[in-house]
Amino acid sequence: MPTLFDPIQLGAVLCPNRIVMAPLTRGRATREHVPTELMAEYYRQRAGAGLIVTEATGMSRQGLGWPFAPGIWTEEQREAWKPVVEAVHEAGGRIFCQLWHMGRVVHPSFLGGEAPVSASATTAPYKAHTYEGRQLYAEARPLRLDEISGLLDDYARAAAYAIAAGFDGVQLHAANGYLIDQFLRDGTNLRDDDYGGSVENRIRLLVEATRAIADRVGPERTAVRLSPNSETQGCEDSDPEALFTAAASALAELGIAFLELREPGPEGTFGKSDVPPVGPAIRNVFPGPLILNSDFNLERAEAALEEERADAISFGRPFISNPDLPARLRGGIELAPDAMATWYSQGPEGYTDYPEAEVVAA
Ligand SMILES: Cc1cc2nc3c(=O)[nH]c(=O)nc-3n(C[C@H](O)[C@H](O)[C@H](O)COP(=O)(O)O)c2cc1C
DSSP states (O other): OOOTTSOEEETTEEESSSEEEOOOOOOOSOTTOOOOHHHHHHHHHTTTSSEEEEEEEESSGGGOOSTTOOBOSSHHHHHHHHHHHHHHHHTTOOEEEEEEOOGGGSOGGGTTTOOOEESSSOOOSSEEEETTEEEEOOOOEEOOGGGHHHHHHHHHHHHHHHHHTTOSEEEEEOOTTSHHHHHHSTTTOOOOSTTSSSHHHHTHHHHHHHHHHHHHHOGGGEEEEEOOSSOBTTBOOSOHHHHHHHHHHHHHHHTOSEEEEEOOOTTOSSSOOSSOOSHHHHHHHOOSOEEEESSOOHHHHHHHHHTTSOSEEEESHHHHHOTTHHHHHHHTOOOOOOOGGGSSOSSSTTTTOOOOHHHHHO
């Protein structure tokens, strides 16, 4: 059985280990959502990952509502990603860009006062991060049928820009209560057209967006992230297993590079779930590479590979504070804790100033 330290082929990309860096929003781009030199340094430090998946990256103006998060819908953003990708490649790493449309959780202040779009006219709970502090979400406007082809074009263009910037592939963000997830789940999708109602209809946008991306950059450079079992940002489904196994089967037919699942473990410290993981059912219908996420440590990760529940494991918070995470896991070196206060702050503190283990030991 392979271990975390064995190579794996993920679509077009050969990864030297099975320790994937999970997508992590860090808010170090410019106010206009352009990647920065600091980001190049941050990702370069983490190039020891088998594969890096970038922080969620806006695929259109309409899709992005997070302060200082990067985008990839303008030529300026595309060009500014080049040194980031180059830094990772020069350090021997591989990197996919996570494509993000936030749907109803884009606050109107990012849209010149306009309402965000979603599957249906719903309002997200809690409060948005905005440039003017935390603010209540606004009711979304249901996406019109005649807007869908433009949305798919936006996904395809962002994917093409990512490849032009040098990325090894892209990951469609279909998890965590954002636009695609809002279409997937019957708690937020109240439509009665071809994109709502039955499971087949609710997975339609996911499948069409994945296909639009894969047609543009190749299925072997296209990945998808889902978060089947947990309620996130008010997004829930009455039967996650039926929904997400259908979604995974459809994605399998498209021959994508890999599928990543974010499901909190029973001891989850970051979002617990009282619904059992759908991962095992998905494993039965998705024959391609499957990456599992949330709350893994070395022991749990090795067990998941050993028991063939996953082909690779992605780590989120551990990569924030341990840039050399694969080396630490291999050497049994204690992991440094991360600090929530600097998750989304600006500047290098809590971002590029976590030392490597050798530096700590010296
Ligand atoms: C600061 C922070 C930012 C995150 N940003 C993203 C993101 O941009 N895209 C995404 O799909 N998940 C995001 N997540 C979720 C992580 O990818 C991951 O699922 C979560 O941290 C659980 O994995 P872990 O237990 O290994 O940390 C974020 C999590 C944290 C803590």
